[in-house]
Amino acid sequence: MTEPDTDLLSINQVADVLGVSASRVRQLAADRQLPVPVDLGARVGAWYWTDIAAIKLRRQGQPTSPVAGLLPSATEPLPRIRDRVLEVDLGPRRGRKPMHLRVWQGDAAEGRRTVAVLGTLADGVDVADALHECLRAAASDVDLPDTSITWFLYKPYEQHRIHYQQVHHVIIGDESVDRDDSHERRRWRRTPPGTSQDPALRRWRRKATLGEIERLVNADVEAYPGPAYRPAVIEEWQRRRRTLDVPHDTVDFGRLMRAINYLHWTRQDLNEASRLDDLDAAIWLLADDAQVRLDQAKGHSFNDGTHPPQLPDARLAHWPDAWAARLVPPRPDDAELEILRQYPTEFVIPQDPADHGDRRDLLARLRTWIEDVDAFSDRHDPALTEALTVAADLIAFYLGVFDPSFRANDHPDSVPRTLRVHGTHDRAYLDSVSWQDAPPANTRAFRVLDRQLGSTPREGLRYGYDTRGALVIHDPGDPGTPRSEWYLTEWPLRPPSSGIPAGTDIVADGPVDGDRAAYITGPGIGITPLPLDPGHRVDQWSFGYSGGGPSALAHAIEFAIMRADGIGDDVRPSRAWRTWLSSQVSYGLDEPPGRHREMTELRLPVDQIRQRYKLEQSHHR
Incomplete structure (x- = not known):
């Protein structure tokens, strides 16, 4: 499905970009030196900005990849020279992911024509998000300069049980871009003269259709429903050359x-x-x-993915005719039906x-x-x-x-968490651990934490149990290397089973950058980790400023107090109490200060938190 593209230029805007008059634009269009304008109705036409920007470069002698709108229709079918799943190298962090590459190449009116379609597979690389790597891999596979290929991106997908066929035309040029404030559109800008920096390779894209590709190659371009766009389905279609039935289990x-x-x-x-x-x-x-x-x-x-969606205000510029696959609902076999018949009553x-x-x-x-x-x-x-x-x-x-x-x-009792050792409270927690002579290798807790270590060397690590009975792994680090000391433990997701006693404090210290540990400390509890909120386990904690880290820590304190005191989820603390708690974590004050205030330690009495909660709740009622 192709939705209306708003990135269009009127005839006067085209004239402004090209530096010519409106009458000259009409002449260029009549001479086929401009693409056929998009028909907006009422005898009004418009041109894609990306096409006009590329044409401007070409008129200035700058190379770009072919502009699809300027190419005539192929008179003979172009042979398909590639139809394969290509592994794209995304670098050491992202690894390699598959992409579907289809390439047609043959003689056309302008000479040798090469058209490439880069497809985003259901479990593959998103070509639009990794365009540079995908273009480079495709150009290398066909052994041609990327500016000699007419590029298209293809991404079928399903959203809210509606199936879309997304196609983009990509133009490559050796120019950089800027913002044209007069038209609020991107414009092309050359690299300033005299600079040693080479112009970066830039890509521009606009919406297109499979029909536009079919016009350029004079052959059917098969479409896939998004969930069926997988390497195994592509391989099966290449063998059979007929529409395949692909199971699509929307109900699990x-x-x-x-x-x-x-x-x-x-x-x-x-x-x-x-x-x-x-x-x-x-x-x-x-x-x-x-x-x-x-x-x-x-x-x-059931939508098999081959029918156009019926949406209000949606314009279907082209919907595919040739389909490599269609979706079918789950169909249990006889053996599965026999098992289901053995359980006729409701659980x-x-x-x-x-x-x-x-x-x-x-x-x-x-x-x-x-x-x-x-x-x-x-x-x-x-x-x-x-x-x-x-x-x-x-x-x-x-x-x-x-x-x-x-x-x-209903959540686990703990989750593995690794933290740097920074302040006196981290040291006090480690001093409370009962260290063992050897790692408890045959325990479940050891296996869980050992997997968390990954490839970390095990030499020099200490193993022990804190006052909760939770396993702790400690790396003393190198005394000459800052921030090299850390520990890993089963961080709690629930308050202490005996509750949070009166007279205790919530404490944290050390640098405010990175994830900071916070503890509950005081009489009757010693020192124990402040539990994480199971719904916010990925948030890092910090204090001493206004930001995401202090906000996450304030939320964890709220969670711990409410759970420990048996306050249900149906009781929402007042906004004033939450604001006060956030100010205490961020500034150590009841309200934000007029100027920055340095904090090296957070110490928040639990009795004060409870007293303030009761006060604000009584005012709220």
Whole structure:
């Protein structure tokens, strides 16, 4: 689908860009030295800015890749010389990802014509986001200069169950760009004379259609629905040369059936009789949900991806006629239908949370089973882990639907977290650890944290347990190398089980740059990490300024106090209390200061937080 392009120039704007009169623009258009204008109706035409900018360069003797709008239609079909999936090198950090390359090459009116289409695969590199690397890889593959190729980008995709066919025409030139304030459009600007810097290779693009490509190559250009645009489908189409049926599972039926099949097979060899009932319950739940989703898929109209979307105010400039694939809904085979028929009754989860005891117990046993066979166990079974996880996640989802408090509290107890050692509070925490003579290699916690270390050398590391009983790995670092000391631990996602005692403080210190640790310290608790909010685990903490880090730390303090004091999610703290808490973390004051105030330590009494909360809540009521 091609939507109206607003980056268009009127005849007067074209004349201004080219430095000629409007009558000269009409003459250039009549002589086919300009592309055919876009028809806007009422005898009004307009030109794409990218085409006119490239034409301006060419009139000045600057090279660009061919402008598709200036090329005549091919009189004979151009041979397709490439139709392959190409691995694009995106650098050491992003690795290599696939791209679909289609190239046509043959004789045309202007001489040798080469047309290349770079396709964004469903699980491949986004060509538009890595255009430089993709252009370079394609030009190298066909062994031609990139300015001799007519370039197009192709990206089919699905959004909100609506299928689009996105095509762009790309023009390459050795110029840099600037902003033309008079027309609020990009303009071309040469590199200033006398500079030693070579002009950078620039790319401009505009919306196009597969029909425009077909005009240039005089052949059908097959389209793909977005979810079907994959290397295996491309390879299959190249062998068969007919439209393929590609399953498109919009209801996740296939994942449920894979879990059912594996659990059904596991049941035959299960040697643990105590888990047989749990296995049957998991299969029953999955089978019931799979049948519901299958009925749901049958009851809704299915879009196979080959039909144009019906949207208000959408203009279809061209919709493909040739299709390499079409999408089809999931179709269970006879064996799968037979398994589903063995579970004709509904797996009931009561709507009243008071009746969830049995289902919660089942969920707990399934999660214990998962820990016994996952990647951190002694008997890892990836397929069984996946199947049990599908069942456990499904139970947890339905329990959360009927019980919001369960949903809010259904998360792991901890998450691995690595932090630099900076201040006295970091040192106090490490001093509280009971260090061991050897790493606890046969424990689950060790395997979890050891995987987090990745390729980090293990020499010189210390292992121990903090006052919570959580494993801590410490690297003392090199005394002569700043910021080389760090520790890794199971950072809590819940407040201490005994609560946060009165008389304790929330503390943090050290440099304010980077992720900072914060602790709860005081009588009755010693020193223990301030829990992360499970909903904000990726946020870094800091203090002493107004920004994202202090805001994340203030949110974590709010979460810890409310959870520790049993304040439910349905009770929202007042805006004034949150503002006060944020000011304490950012400035160490009740409100923002008039000028910058340096903070080297955060120390916030928990009693003061609670007192201020009660005060603001009473004012709020």
